[in-house]
Amino acid sequence: MTVLRVILGDQLSTRLEIVRTADRAKDVILMAEVGDEATYVKHHVKKIAFVFAAMRHYAQALTQAGYTVRYVKLDDPDNSHSLTGEIERAVRHLGVSEVQVTEAGEWRLKEAFEDLQTRLNIPLTILPDTRFLCSHDEFAAWAYGKKELRMEFFYRHMRARYNLLMDAHGKPCGGQWNFDKDNRQPPVKGLTAPKRLSFKKDAITREVLDLVRARFPDNIGRLEPFHFAVTRTQALKELDHFITHCLPSFGTYQDAMVTDEPYLYHSLLAAYINVGFVYPLEVCQKAEAAYRAGAAPLSAVEGFIRQILGWREYVRGIYWRHMPDYADMNVLEAHEGLPWFYWDADTKMHCVKQAVTHTLDHAYSHHIQRLMITGNFALLAGIEPRQVHEWYLAVYADAYEWVELPNTLGMALHADGGIMASKPYAAGGNYISKMSNFCQSCHYDVKDATGERACPFNSLYWDFMNRHRDRFKGHHRLNYAYATWDRMGEAKQAAYRARADAVRHLMRQGEL
Numbered sequence: 001m002t003v004l005r006v007i008l009g010d011q012l013s014t015r016l017e018i019v020r021t022a023d024r025a026k027d028v029i030l031m032a033e034v035g036d037e038a039t040y041v042k043h044h045v046k047k048i049a050f051v052f053a054a055m056r057h058y059a060q061a062l063t064q065a066g067y068t069v070r071y072v073k074l075d076d077p078d079n080s081h082s083l084t085g086e087i088e089r090a091v092r093h094l095g096v097s098e099v100q101v102t103e104a105g106e107w108r109l110k111e112a113f114e115d116l117q118t119r120l121n122i123p124l125t126i127l128p129d130t131r132f133l134c135s136h137d138e139f140a141a142w143a144y145g146k147k148e149l150r151m152e153f154f155y156r157h158m159r160a161r162y163n164l165l166m167d168a169h170g171k172p173c174g175g176q177w178n179f180d181k182d183n184r185q186p187p188v189k190g191l192t193a194p195k196r197l198s199f200k201k202d203a204i205t206r207e208v209l210d211l212v213r214a215r216f217p218d219n220i221g222r223l224e225p226f227h228f229a230v231t232r233t234q235a236l237k238e239l240d241h242f243i244t245h246c247l248p249s250f251g252t253y254q255d256a257m258v259t260d261e262p263y264l265y266h267s268l269l270a271a272y273i274n275v276g277f278v279y280p281l282e283v284c285q286k287a288e289a290a291y292r293a294g295a296a297p298l299s300a301v302e303g304f305i306r307q308i309l310g311w312r313e314y315v316r317g318i319y320w321r322h323m324p325d326y327a328d329m330n331v332l333e334a335h336e337g338l339p340w341f342y343w344d345a346d347t348k349m350h351c352v353k354q355a356v357t358h359t360l361d362h363a364y365s366h367h368i369q370r371l372m373i374t375g376n377f378a379l380l381a382g383i384e385p386r387q388v389h390e391w392y393l394a395v396y397a398d399a400y401e402w403v404e405l406p407n408t409l410g411m412a413l414h415a416d417g418g419i420m421a422s423k424p425y426a427a428g429g430n431y432i433s434k435m436s437n438f439c440q441s442c443h444y445d446v447k448d449a450t451g452e453r454a455c456p457f458n459s460l461y462w463d464f465m466n467r468h469r470d471r472f473k474g475h476h477r478l479n480y481a482y483a484t485w486d487r488m489g490e491a492k493q494a495a496y497r498a499r500a501d502a503v504r505h506l507m508r509q510g511e512l
């Protein structure tokens, strides 16, 4: 009774049931690099290389541990280039009695597996993905009866559930749940970041880089230098490096942005957590241990744990609760095309140029660049959510739809009408100027809103607020903005709107 056990490229974890319960003598593990997955959006070359290199190293480790692995490479001449095609091919060749898969992280694969279940003439069992800290049932139970699903309350629930940063009386350490007021400082002058690890490329990684170079010549991004960890051991080194050198300042500079500093004090762990190399709980527990040992302040550790225990689990809950309709939501009726500078960084807006350049170079940019630079611009300019979503899904090494879509469509674009956030994360140039040193090197003037050199974010911000007044006017945190707009008077308002039109025109012409 041989069981075919399928492991996807983002399921590289030996703690999953699919591996834990495998019979090493009889069962076969199937892993496949398929064209469908590599091309359903035009992924960044570094993302493809990272996933394939991680898969090949993981397969090698399984083989060394005594498992039988059927590994189908991208350039295998018999490769059907679809996951279900490879499962069917393996079933035919191996004569297995059952197929097992771990639930996929994307809706389209969930459907593909369910469809395959009806076509195979042997059982196909879909196992839960136990790497997450909140199961689908637990999220549904938490959400039950609530009018609004706010992350902050979900996060408190999860803190108590996992006893993270809780004191002996069941209260949050330090007497409060959230230390944001101590975090999120602007960068100090001359702020630089700690040196980051770079992992040496072995023969497997070099072979993958050659493959990607040959097979994806037109995809975006720089393939080399390639620094990624490609094994759990290496990813754990990245985690330790972060805890020692970056975590203490994580909170303070969480929202700061600095020219030519893509990483600052961020962990760089999302790509590794998402493929399965490191576990969310072990990351949170290591961070907590640093606090308890006096090696990192509570504000930094709380802010960091909130991202993983709170945001990461929460967005997954939102994704599965609202798919498949979620992907088509566009409540702000945004229909502009994605400007070309998202692909080549060719813009005079220094902040956007920096965020896109970091993205092209590293398949990474940190959260505030994603949210408040590229996301904020797309929101204000009214770019169609599906195009923005496909861009984010393509360009980041950590991007999988379950986590990327709610962040893009819900958090950055407010296209879900407030399922994720009660108000849009919209901001003019002032915010960017306060939280970065970008404006000092920009062609545009952040203090101006209407002239030819006026910062595009300023007029776009006011135009956006004005266009969506009916939707947002009742929100208590936006009252001040609308009062300011009303005080401007008609002539100034008209000038802002005219400049916003001019900015959109320049954007469409590729001259912004």
Ligand SMILES: Cc1cc2nc3c(=O)[nH]c(=O)nc-3n(C[C@H](O)[C@H](O)[C@H](O)COP(=O)(O)OP(=O)(O)OC[C@H]3O[C@@H](n4cnc5c(N)ncnc54)[C@H](O)[C@@H]3O)c2cc1C
Pocket: 265, 266, 267, 268, 269, 270, 271, 273, 274, 304, 307, 308, 311, 312, 313, 315, 365, 366, 367, 368, 370, 371, 375, 392, 393, 396, 398, 399, 400, 403, 404, 405, 407, 408, 411, 412
């Ligand atoms: C428009 C947009 C798109 C995004 N797309 C993705 C994506 O495709 N994949 C992805 O993993 N994250 C995504 N994020 C969330 C976040 O920006 C990244 O997780 C983070 O920048 C990754 O860098 P890091 O590992 O250095 O994170 P850190 O800043 O060090 O944060 C620590 C960890 O917290 C988790 N985390 C932090 N914020 C979030 C969040 N909002 N949602 C989920 N997890 C979070 C990640 O696991 C991250 O590794 C997106 C955010 C925005 C605004």
Ligand code: SF4
Pocket: 348, 349, 350, 351, 352, 428, 429, 430, 432, 433, 438, 439, 440, 442, 443, 444, 445, 446, 455, 456, 457
């Ligand atoms: S002036 Fe405006 S466009 Fe230029 S960096 Fe500042 S916020 Fe960005």
